[in-house]
Amino acid sequence: MNSDITSFASLAPAFPEMLVAAGAIVLLLFGIFTKKERANGVAMAAVVLLVATAGIVIFHPAQGVIFNGGFIADEFARFMKVLVIGGAAFALILSLPSSRQHQLDKFEYSVLVLLATLGMMMMVSANDLMSLYLGLELQSLAAYVLAAMKRDSARATEAGLKYFVLGALSSGMLLYGASLIYGFTGHTQLDLIVDQIVMGERSIGLIFGMVFLLAGIAFKISAVPFHMWTPDVYEGAPTPVTAFLASAPKVAAMALLVRVVTVSFAPITSDWQQIVIFLSIASMVLAAFAAIGQKSLKRLVAYSSIGHVGFALVGLSSGTAVGVEGVAIYMAIYVTMTIGLFACILALRTQNGAVEDIAELAGLAQRRPFVAAMIAVLMFSLIGLPPLAGFFAKWHVFLAAIEARLFVLAVIGVLASAISAFYYLRIVKTMYFDEPVLEYAAVPRELTAVMGVTGFLVITYFVTVGGPLAAAARVASGSLF
Amino acid sequence: MMTLPLFFFYLFSIIAVASALMVIVARNPVHSVLYLIVVFVNSAGLFMLAGAEFLALILIVVYVGAVAVLFLFVVMMLEVDFGQMRRGILQYMPIGVVIGAILLLELLLVAGSFVITPEVMSSSVIPIDNTMENTRAIGLVLYTRYVYLFQAAGAVLLVAMIGAIVLTLRHKPNIKRQDVVRQTSRKRHEAVEIKSVKSGEGL
Secondary structure, eight states, X not given: OOOSOOSGGGGGGGHHHHHHHHHHHHHHHHHHTSOGGGHHHHHHHHHHHHHHHHHHHHHSXXXXXXXXTTEEEOHHHHHHHHHHHHHHHHHHHHHSTTTTTTTOOSHHHHHHXXXXXXXXXXXXXXXXXXXXXXXXXXXXXHXXXXXXXXXXXXXXXXXXXXXXXXXXXXXXXHHHHHHHHHHHHSOOBHHHHHHHHHHSOOOHXXXXXXXXXXXXXXXXXXXXXXXXXXXXXXXXXXXXXXXXXXXXXXHHHHHHXXXXXXXISXXXXXXXXXXXHHHHHHHHHHHHHHGGGOOBHHHHHHHHHHHHHHHHHHHHHTOSHHHHHXXXXXXHHHHHHHHHHHHHHHHOEETTXXXXXXXXXXXXXXXOHHHHHHHHHHHHHHHTOTTSHHHHHHHHHHHHHHHTTOHHHHHHHHHHHHHHHHHHHHHHHHHHHSOOOOOOOOOOHHHHHXXXXXXXXXXXXXXXXXXXXXXXXXXXXXXXX | OOOHHHHHHHHHHHXXXXXXXXXXXXXXXXXXXXXXXXXXXXXXXXXXXXXXXXXXXXXXXXXXXXXXXXXXXXXXXXXXXXXXXXXXXXXXXXXXXXXXXXXXXXXXXXHHTOOOOTHHHHHSSSOOOTTSOHHHHHHHHHTTTTHHHHHHHHHHHHHHHHHHHHHHOOOOTTOOOXXXXXXHTOOHHHHOXXXXXXXXXXX
C-alpha cells in the first residue's frame, strides 16, 4: 500500500515533469516581484526552461512505471513529449512580438502555458484513469484561462466561456466513462484493465464506459461530432493562444487516445475501431465541406485542424503498430505545419491591426513575397502534395489503413483530401492573382525565423528529417505493442 | 421489522427528496438555496449511515460551509428576476413531463436488470477494510500511494487561482491603498491642526 518512491533517484522518469512544475512556480514568484514590463523576459525564460526539459527528454531518458502505476515513461511518451514541448515553446516564441496588441504581455501568460504543458506531459505519461483525468484537467483549465486572457475583448471572453462550458461537459462524460470502466473491471490502471477484459467476456457496461471515455477525449482533439467549439474558440481567442491551442494540446490528447485504446482496450479492438472510423470519416468530410464557405482565416484553420485530426485517426483506426507509427508521424508534421501557418498569420499586420479575412490577403505576393511564398508552401503541404511533408504524413496513415484492409476509409480520406484542396488553393489564388489592397506592416524577426525553420522542414522533409522521424516513430509505436 | 438504521434511512431520504423538490419549486431563490442546504445535510446523514463518515463531514464542510454560502451571496447580489424566467414554465411543462417519464422508465429498466459482478469487490486494488475508519484509511494512502495525484490536484488548484486573478484583478491607477510605513511614521503635528474658534463665529 506504500509508495514505490524510495529515493530521489527513483523519481528519474518524472524529472522532466518536475522541472517544468518547479520552473513554473519559480517564474510565477519571479513575475510577481518584478516590473510589469518584464513579461517578455519571463516568456523567454519559459522558452529556455522548455528547451532544457526537451533536452532531458531527448538525451537523458529514464524509462519505467512509477507512482504505483500512475505514471509511465516509455518511448511513445518520449516521442510525444518532445512534440508537446516543441509546440508549446514555439507558440510562446510566436507570442513575443505581438504580446502587447493581444494583451498577453503579462507574466501569467507564460506561467499558464508552462502549467498547461505540464498537464499535457502528464496526459502523455498517464497510465491510470485518475492521472489521465488530472493531467487533462490541468491542461484544459489553463487553456480556458488562456483563451479568455484578452479580457477587454468580448469575443475572447465569449471564446473562453464557450470553451469552459463545453470542456466541463466533456470532462463530465470522460469521468462518467472512467467510473463505469472502474466499476466493471475493478481497476483504474490502464495495463490492469486489459487483464480483466481478457479474463471475462466483454460486458455491455464496459463498452458504455469506453464510449463515454472516447467521447470525452474526442472533444479534446475536436473530432466531429464533438468539434462545435473549435471554430468559435479559435476565432475568438488571441491569435498566439490559438496557435498554442491548435498545436500542443491536440498532440497530447491524441497520444492519450492512442495509449488508452491500444493498451487498455486491445482485446475489444473491433469495438473501438468502429468509433474511431466514424470519428475519422465524419471529421474529414465535415471539415472538407464546412471550410469552403469560411471568410475568416482563423476559422478556416480551425476547420482545417478538424480535418487533419480526421486524417490522423485514419492511422489509428487500423489498430496496428504501423497505424500508430503513422499517427505519430502525422502529429509531428501537423504541429510543424500549424506553427508555421500561425507564424504567417501573425506576420500579416497593417497599421490598423491584424489581417484576419481571407479577402484581405489579396495581392500579398507583390507586397510581402516571402510570407506569401511560405503560406503557399504550407497550403500545398496541408493539401498533401509531394514532395512536401504533408504528403508523407498522409502517405503513412493511408498505408496503414490499406494494410488493415480498410479500403472504404482510405478512399473517403483521399476524396476528402481532394475536396479540401479547393479552399487551400483559393488562398493561394487570392494571394497571387488578385490586386493588392492593403499596406502591410514590417514582419518581426522572430516570426521570419519561425517561418524559415518550419518552411525548411516542410520542403526538405524527405531528404532531412523524414528518415530519423520515421525511425523514432517506429520505436515509439513499438513500445505500445 | 423496522430497525433503527432503516428508520433513519427513510427519514433522511424522504426529507432529502422533499427538499430537493422544494429547491426547484420555491418562489424565492433565497429559500431555494436554504432548501439546498437541507438536501446536503440529509445526504450527509445518508453517507453516515453507509459508513462513509469522512465523506459525510466533507460534504457538510465543503458544500454547506462554502458552496451554499457562495450561492447565497450570488443570489442576493445578482438581481435576477426569477418571475420573468419562470414565465414559460407552463408552456414547456408537457414536453418536460414526457422527457422525465422516459428517463424514469429507462432508469427503472436499467436498475431492474442491473447486477454487480461478485468478483469486482474482491478484485479491487485496495480491498475494503472494515476494521479501519475511513479517515485513517485515506490518510494512509493519500501522501504515499497517491502522492502523484495529490500533487497534480495541487497544480490544478494553482491554475484555478492564477486564472481567477488574471481574469478579474484590475490595477486601477487612482485607487487608494494602505501604506503601513506612511501611516506609522506620521507625526501628530502633520495630521492635526489646532485652531481656536471664537464663539458665535464660524471658521
